[in-house]
Structure formats: C-alpha cells, structure tokens
Amino acid sequence: MKITLYALTSAILLLSPPANAGSEEIAILEGLNKTTGRVFKLEVAMGSSITWGKLEISPTRCLKAAPEQLPENATFLEVRETTRPPQSDPLFRGWMFSSSPSLSSLEHPIYDIIVLDCYSGSKAEAQPEVLVEPLPPVESNQ
Numbered sequence: 001m002k003i004t005l006y007a008l009t010s011a012i013l014l015l016s017p018p019a020n021a022g023s024e025e026i027a028i029l030e031g032l033n034k035t036t037g038r039v040f041k042l043e044v045a046m047g048s049s050i051t052w053g054k055l056e057i058s059p060t061r062c063l064k065a066a067p068e069q070l071p072e073n074a075t076f077l078e079v080r081e082t083t084r085p086p087q088s089d090p091l092f093r094g095w096m097f098s099s100s101p102s103l104s105s106l107e108h109p110i111y112d113i114i115v116l117d118c119y120s121g122s123k124a125e126a127q128p129e130v131l132v133e134p135l136p137p138v139e140s141n142q
Contacts, residue, residue, distance in 0.1 A: 024118035027062040027075045032112040041116075055091070055111055056080045062118035073098040073118045079106055 029042040031052055042057065044050045049058040058078045065072040079092040092106040092113075101114040 024062045024064050025120045026118065027059045027077075027115065028117040028119070029057070029059075029075070029077075030114050030116050033110060034112065035110055042113075051082060053111055054082050055108075055113075056082055057113065064118040071099065073115050075115045075118065077113070079113065 031040040061076040098115040
C-alpha cells in the first residue's frame with residue numbers, strides 16, 4: 001500500500017513539475033549483466049535507441065525533479081530483445097524511477113537496468129554511447 005501511494009505521489013509530482021523542473025535531453029542508465037557481473041553506464045539521447053547486449057533500449061522522456069524537491073529522475077523506456085521479431089511486444093515499456101528501482105523494473109534473466117540521472121546537453125553530446133567502467137582490482141588473501 002505504501003509503495004502504491006509513493007508511486008502515485010511521485011508520478012503526480014513528476015507529471016506536473018514546477019516551472020524550473022522539466023524534461024531533459026539525455027538519460028543516464030546503469031546496466032548490469034548478471035552473467036558476467038559487469039556494470040555499464042549507458043547514456044542515451046531522447047528519441048534515439050541504443051543496443052546493449054541483446055537489448056535495444058529506447059527512452060522517450062526523461063524528467064528531473066526541481067532542485068528544491070526530493071531528488072528524483074524518471075525515464076519512460078521501451079526495451080526490446082534484438083533476438084525477437086520487431087513486431088513482438090517489448091520486454092518493458094513504462095516509467096523507471098531512480099529513487100525506487102524495484103517499483104517498475106525490467107524482468108530479464110541476464111540484464112538489469114536502472115535510471116541514474118537525466119540531464120540536458122548539447123546536440124554534439126547527445127549521441128548514444130556505452131561507457132564501460134572498469135572493475136575494481138581483486139585483492140588476494142594468500
């Protein structure tokens with residue numbers, strides 16, 4: 001019940017933001033490959049698509065709360081598997097929230113995706129890209 005109330009409150013706040021909050025141009029997502037344990041930072045411009053592993057990720061809207069409000073980012077995503085026919089239903093289509101990743105999440109046996117941030121950038125920066133963050137060194141106890 002609390003989660004539903006929180007989700008409803010968040011949706012109302014994000015869908016009717018004050019004048020100084022609004023729609024951003026670039027969504028920053030974090031992807032986890034559960035098989036390899038590698039974490040990827042994904043930056044995707046609104047209206048474009050990015051292929052990561054066997055997933056095609058297409059954000060259409062990214063909202064950021066005003067600075068005086070609680071920190072919140074919400075992205076409307078459509079996620080499809082590239083191995084399926086293009087006319088098939090998407091694996092995920094809906095809003096993802098940075099403050100509550102489990103509230104609305106992608107159900108996939110290999111991949112997890114969460115929203116980190118939304119920001120505005122120049123058109124030169126708005127190219128889809130995948131940034132690989134190196135894993136920390138493993139310490140041996142020998």
